[in-house]
Amino acid sequence: METSRHQNKRKLFISIIDNDVMIQTMLVRILKMMNIDQFEIDIKAYEDGMQFFESKRLDDPGEHFLIVDGIMPVMDGIEILQKVKSDLSKQVYVLMLSGRKRPNEINKALKLGADDYVTKPFSIKELQTRVQQIIQRMKQ
DSSP: OOHHHTTTTTEEEEEOOOOHHHHHHHHHHHHSSSTTTEEEEEEEEEESHHHHHHTTTGGGEEEEEHHHHHHOOSOOHHHHHHHHOOOOOOOOEEEEESEEEEEEHHHHHHHOOOOOEEEEEESHHHHHHHHHHHHHHOOO
């Protein structure tokens, strides 16, 4: 019975793109603990945008949710956001998780299509709530 219920769930690929391994590890742990029972979850972490795009993960059939660091050496979060949102054939949800706190930087990310923006350091509870809110929107 568990198998048939599992097969009816939509696939959700959650990709964490952050060059800080400690934040990657913490986010994976947080996401695995969350109750996201309406989806079959696949979580992977990437050190930078190049590694993420080279993985061809966005080609995987299902829904995609990215948690993206704003400041990275190879490809920063804004570049990733622009590239992901420029492909109109895919619906990709993006939560920016950045040390950039200036209102004009936050506004730029939101105007480019980020679904939410959380500044570092962040509250785990707040992050969980914001992730849940984005996933709720995906459910509809």
